[in-house]
Amino acid sequence: MRLYRRMLIVLSSIGLISGALLMSVNIFTKDRIASNRQKEIEEAVIKVIPGTKSSLKIYEEKDFTVYQGQDDQGNVLGIAINTAAGGFQDKIFYIFGLNAQLTKINSLFVLDQKETPGLGAKITSAEAFLQFWEGRDASQPLALRKPAVKKDALAPNEVNTITGATISSRAMLTSVNAALERIKKLKQEGKFSIEGSNGD
C-alpha cells in the first residue's frame, strides 16, 4: 500500500508542478506571441501591397480576412487576403495582395506551413515558388504548369509548380482560385467596401 501511495503522490506532484509551470509560461508568453503574429500579418500586408503605409481590416470570416492597404494620403492601393490552403500535412496560412480592381495579383507570401521540409516547404521560397505569383492576371482562374515539361514563357495566368511537391503547389493554386472567386462574389454582394478614394 505504501508503494502505491508513493507512486500516486510522486506522479501527481510531478504532473502538478509541470502543469503549474506550463501555465505560468503560457501566461508569460501569450501576449507576446499574439502580438508577434499580429505584427507579422501587418508586415505581410505592407509587403504584398506595394507602397502601403497603413492597413485596415475590412472583412473577416473563418480563415478569410481581407485588409486594405493605403498610402500617406489615404489612397487605397489594393487589398490583401489572409487565408488558408489545405496543405499536405496541415493548413498553409498565406496572404496575397491584389490591386483595388481585383484584376492582378501583386505578390504572395506564406505565413505559416507544415509541409514536408525540403519539398513542399519550398512554397515559402521566393526563387522556387513565390516569384511566379508576382503580377499574375487574376481576372481569369489561374493554372499550374510543370516547368520540366514546357520551358517557354509563362502565360499571364500560369504559375510554375515545385518539382516533387505537386500536392503543395496544387493546394495553393486551388485555394488562391477559391479566394479570388470568394472576394469577387463578396464585392458583388457589397459585403465589404473599399474606403477612401481609389488611388489605383
Add this chain to the structure above:
Amino acid sequence: MATRTSWEEFSKGLWLDNPVSRQLLGMCSTLAITNAVINGIAMGLAVGFVLICSSLLVSLVRKFIPNQVRIASYIVIIASFVTIADRFMAAYFPPLSKALGPYVPLIVVNCIILGRAEAFASKSTVARSLIDALGMSVGYIVALLILSSVREILGSGTILGYRVLGTQFEPWIIMILPPGAFITLGILIAIAFQIERKAKQRS
C-alpha cells in the same frame, strides 16, 4: 562506470556510443529532417537543449521517483521542457520558431532523450549526467550535420542554401526524399563500423 574519466564520459557520445551511428536511437527524426543542413542544425540544437535540461532534472530527482512510474515521470519532465522551449521561442525568437515549428513537438518522443534519462541519468550523479548529455548532444549534432550535408549537396546541389555544385548539375531528387535518408544513413553507419573494425584489428 565510476572508473571513467570526465573526458571519456563526454567523448563516448561522439564515437563509441554515438546516438545515431551506434545506438541507432531517434531514427525517425534523424531520417525525416536531414534533407537540408539548416534543418539538421536546428533539430540538433533543440534536441541538445531538451536532452541537457531533462538529464539534469532526472538525475536530480532520481531518488524520489519510484521505479514503477519512472518512465511516465520522465515523459512528463521531457514534455514540459519541450513545451517551455517551444513557447519561449515563439515569444522571443519568432523566426527561429518558424523554422523549427513542426519539429519541436517531435522532440518529446525522441528516444535519445528518454534513452539517456533511463539508461544514464537515472543512475548517475548530476555532474556525470550533464557531461553525458553534452557529449550525446554534440554527437547527435555532428551526425545530423554529416547526414544533412550529404543529402543537401546531392539532392539540391546546395549547402545551407548556397549553390556548391554548378547549375548544370541535375539534383538527385531521391536524396531529399525518404529513400535518400535510408541510403545515406545506411552507408554512413557501414563506414563507421568499418573504421571501428580496422581500429580493432590494428590494436
